[in-house]
Amino acid sequence: MEDARIELEILGLSSSHSSTHSYALILGEREGNRKLPIIIGAFEAQAIAIEVEGIKPNRPMTHDLFRSFALEFNIRVIEVMITELREGIFFAYILCESNNIRKKIDARPSDAIAIAVRFNAPIYTNEKVLQEGGIVLKDNIQTSSTEATSPSEQKQSKELTVAERIEKLKAQMNEALQNEDYELAARLRDEIKRLESL
Numbered sequence: 001m002e003d004a005r006i007e008l009e010i011l012g013l014s015s016s017h018s019s020t021h022s023y024a025l026i027l028g029e030r031e032g033n034r035k036l037p038i039i040i041g042a043f044e045a046q047a048i049a050i051e052v053e054g055i056k057p058n059r060p061m062t063h064d065l066f067r068s069f070a071l072e073f074n075i076r077v078i079e080v081m082i083t084e085l086r087e088g089i090f091f092a093y094i095l096c097e098s099n100n101i102r103k104k105i106d107a108r109p110s111d112a113i114a115i116a117v118r119f120n121a122p123i124y125t126n127e128k129v130l131q132e133g134g135i136v137l138k139d140n141i142q143t144s145s146t147e148a149t150s151p152s153e154q155k156q157s158k159e160l161t162v163a164e165r166i167e168k169l170k171a172q173m174n175e176a177l178q179n180e181d182y183e184l185a186a187r188l189r190d191e192i193k194r195l196e197s198l
Contacts, residue, residue, distance in 0.1 A: 005081070005124040008036065010052060010113070013045050014182045024182035025110065027082075027123065034134035036082075036125065037182040037189075038090055044110035051117040063114040070119075074098055077119035080112040083126070085133045088190050135173060135189055166195050 008027040014037075015023055023045035027036040040048075047063045049055075060068060070077065078095040081104075085091075092109040094116070095102060107115075116123050173188040 008123045013049055026182055034130050034136050036134050037186040038109055040110035044114055047114040067118040077121045079121050080116040080123045082109050082129055085129050135185055162195055166192055
């Protein structure tokens with residue numbers, strides 16, 4: 001049985017600080033305060049952004065072509081579901097319907113969301129994905145910069161227990177969120193999950 005679904009909304013796109021070819025797509029709970037950053041490519045980010053902003057390209061992009069094709073053959077997109085996060089990779093499917101027959105089609109979340117916005121289809125995930133990949137901005141944590149650490153700080157971090165390292169990473173993740181550096185926050189989230197699994 002599938003977990004209860006949690007509806008998400010697109011909060012925005014944040015450009016990568018480390019690469020010109022990737023973006024953080026920020027999804028948020030409609031009925032909560034958790035955010036789900038997903039690192040996506042520039043092409044998919046552009047495909048989502050132009051539809052969200054209502055920009056009409058001169059010629060159809062790939063996701064627009066999919067929409068035209070689907071409508072021509074009476075295929076509706078019912079919803080998109082982000083199903084799991086495995087080894088830092090998100091998995092999703094698109095639920096489609098034609099002639100009262102529904103089918104789930106495996107897709108990358110970035111493509112699935114680019115298609116969902118073209119069909120005004122809802123985007124969902126489950127509690128497990130949000131627990132593993134979601135991040136929450138906490139107002140009461142203040143930390144120092146995470147961009148560079150001195151050799152003495154690196155030595156000190158080696159002496160920390162796993163629990164202390166996790167707490168430090170959570171504080172750094174919170175600072176990254178406050179600075180809207182969602183790519184760094186996502187990397188810190190993944191490192192926290194790795195340490196928690198030890």
